[in-house]
Amino acid sequence: MKEVISPERIQARVAELAREIKADHQNEDLVLVGILKGAFIFLSDLARHLGEDVEIDFVRLASYGNSTQSSGEIRLTKDLELELNGRTVLVVEDIVDTGLTLKWFVDHLRERGVRKVEICTLVDKPERREVELELDYVGFEIPSGFLVGYGLDYGEKYRGLPGIYELEL
Ligand code: IMP
Numbered sequence: 001m002k003e004v005i006s007p008e009r010i011q012a013r014v015a016e017l018a019r020e021i022k023a024d025h026q027n028e029d030l031v032l033v034g035i036l037k038g039a040f041i042f043l044s045d046l047a048r049h050l051g052e053d054v055e056i057d058f059v060r061l062a063s064y065g066n067s068t069q070s071s072g073e074i075r076l077t078k079d080l081e082l083e084l085n086g087r088t089v090l091v092v093e094d095i096v097d098t099g100l101t102l103k104w105f106v107d108h109l110r111e112r113g114v115r116k117v118e119i120c121t122l123v124d125k126p127e128r129r130e131v132e133l134e135l136d137y138v139g140f141e142i143p144s145g146f147l148v149g150y151g152l153d154y155g156e157k158y159r160g161l162p163g164i165y166e167l168e169l
C-alpha cells in the first residue's frame, strides 16, 4: 500500500474547498448531501468548516456492479430525509470514477425538483469517465489506481485511515 495523499494535505485541501464553497454561496441556503458510505469522513470534515447554516442529509446508493467497478444500474437503498424541492444541493462524494453513480443521482435530484445541483468530490479519477459530468469542486485529481482510506474502502476495510493510499490489487 502506497501513500498517495497525506492526512495533512487532505486537511489543508478540505479547508480550502470549504472556503471556496462559502464564498460561492454567501446568503444562499445550502444542503450537503453525502453519498454513503464513502463520503462520510469527507463530509464531516467539510461540514465543520462551513458554519451553522448548512443542512446535512445522506443517501446510500447501490450499484449492481462488483466492489471495484460500478455498472450504471443504480438504486437508492437509503433515501433522502429532507425536502429538497426548490433548494440548492451540494452533493458530496468520495471519488468519481466512471461517473455513472453520480450522473444517475444528479438526474434523480433534478427529477425531484432540486433547484440547483452542484458536486463536490474529494477525488476525481477522470481516466475512466464514461459520462459527461460537471464537477464544481474537486479536492484532488488522480489519474488511476484503486484508492483506499479517508472513507474509501476495499471490501469495507481501510475506511478509517487518515490518508489516501493506493492498493495494489
Ligand atoms: P463511479 O460510478 O464509477 O464513478 O464510481 C463511484 C463509486 O465507486 C465511488 O463512490 C466509490 O464508492 C467507488 N470507487 C470508485 N473508485 C474507487 C477507488 O479507487 N477506491 C474505492 N472506491 C472506489
Ligand code: MG
Binding pocket: 035, 036, 037, 038, 039, 093, 094, 095
Ligand atoms: Mg461512493
